Amino acid sequence: MNKEQFNCDTNHLTLNTTMETLNMTWVNLLRKQFIEILDYYDENPQRFDYKELKKAYDALLSVKSVEEFKQWRRLLKDYGLSFTDMPRRSHDDNMLAVLDDYAEGANDKILDVFIRWKLSINPAKWTEVERWNSDLVDILLKATKREEDVHIVIFPCGKPNAKRWAAIGQDADRLFEVFGWQTGHVNATSGPVSWMFINGYGLDVLRQSGYSIQIRDFGEFDILSTAFEEDSVASLQQFIDYLRMMDQLSAEQIEFLRKIRPVIYPHPGYWELTHGNLVFDKDNVVAEFDNGKKVTLAQGKNWRMHELFRPMFLEMGAELGEA
Template sequence: METLNMTWVNLLRKQFIEILDYYDENPQRFDYKELKKAYDALLSVKSVEEFKQWRKLLKDYGLSFTDMARYSHDDNMLAVLDDYAEGANDKVLDVFIRWKLSFNPAKWTEVEKWNSELVDILLKATKREEDVHIVVFPCGKGRVKRWAAIGQDADRLFEVFGWQTGHVDATTGPVSWMFINAYGLEVLRQSGYSIQVRDFGEFDILSMAFEEDSVASMQQFIDYLRMMDQLAGEQVRFLKKIRPVIYPHPGYNELTQAYIEFNKDFVVAKFDNGKKVTLADGKNWNLNGYAKPFAVQLGAELGEA
């Protein structure tokens, strides 16, 4: 079953807007006719299938992500969208395309402004002098079951558990942010730390920190499994989620197969080329080299952070 990762959707949205803004301010880039044709084709996309065909068109024109060595990001921002779309499932692409079809620049600016103001409100609501508790709060609408921490609380979770922090924009600039899934919340409740769950009502926050949110989701799930006395059933369900994972390689990332082994002390990824990478030693997470893209891919497979 395909999962919907809204942070991934937001990443695609952000790049689409940057494409519109950039080429509106730099029309001279369209002196390269294939770039103009590819840009116009993107604007005309109305379905997931058409978007996939558009990506093939980029390749035919020599403008895809694999051709980035020939063109800088400034010259070809379409390739960046192509890169961000690599690996996205149809559910993610469908939500992005439906948003694109109804996109209104003025309304989007209003959404971003409201999002920043809401972040300001959350910062004020969680600000305090004492540092005894870690404050988290529900964040999501409808069926989305997740929580979040902001500012000092997100930083504290990183310090205590090693979970990756992302960021969201306040009116004064970026602030630390972390989505917490149901597994992460259970880890917090069983951790021995003082956790306060404050309900500020039903709302959602616009996050575009796709990699950070995905990594945190994966870390929380694995820490939950490590916490459990009986792992067998959870491990089987988790291993069924694993797909070929991605690690850096020239051009498009190359796919390789991997699986994980873990206990309360260690988390180890074993790749099909024989390489072993320690993802976690206790609560110290390694997110370098092979480990980072592996963690991002597994986190994305889990869906909402």
């Protein structure tokens, strides 16, 4: 296991950890981009307007393992086609760089699931899965639709041992209004609708909130979500609200913190955020840095989605949906 650095006391949190866990929203994001790459270039081969792009595309199709995928990413960099070269080339010119961007920070477990899927994928089958997913979203919208607005309705989503719930449509929007948790989206047949995954910590917050929460069990099913950023932000918001509610760090919380694997994105302020202290109470969440700078992340239920706050939630919250 890789070295971990962990330090905490009551109402203070500092972490910089590594451990491999599986985030299916991240896997789905990679899958969706791969299908879009196939569609984009197969429909119009003349889009390969320079030979390095065609070579990189062919190399991607031949990838059969996680190590080969990593080699492919290094090849992109050698060709000047990686996501770090995106300012020089637009998304339309280089769809491969978008996949490279989405893969940045993904651990081997995530990449392995993606690669095994890639080796067996039938693009027509993927379209069928998306259509089936939209039909399921329609069913969930109908099942939760109601005139009265007394309850916030949530439901189990995923395998029974996943300990994950979700809210859709008006209920996801209500959670955003009440708690400030970031909403994502899933696609119904009529278009995107609001969606939110809720982890075990979020469920505890809901149960202690004083609001009327109704859990409806629609049986075992899962929803295809590619809203990786939004899901990650909401997961960490729920976790921090849980800490604020408890007003202390329990042994269970400390053990869970050791499992968080930061996702490294090349954004301004990354070092400061990963080396700062998260100070919280029931009213505020503040990031404190070694240089004395303090950044308010939340005041009450109002979360600040500024340029430093959002990347921090992405890097820390990617795995909390599995909690």
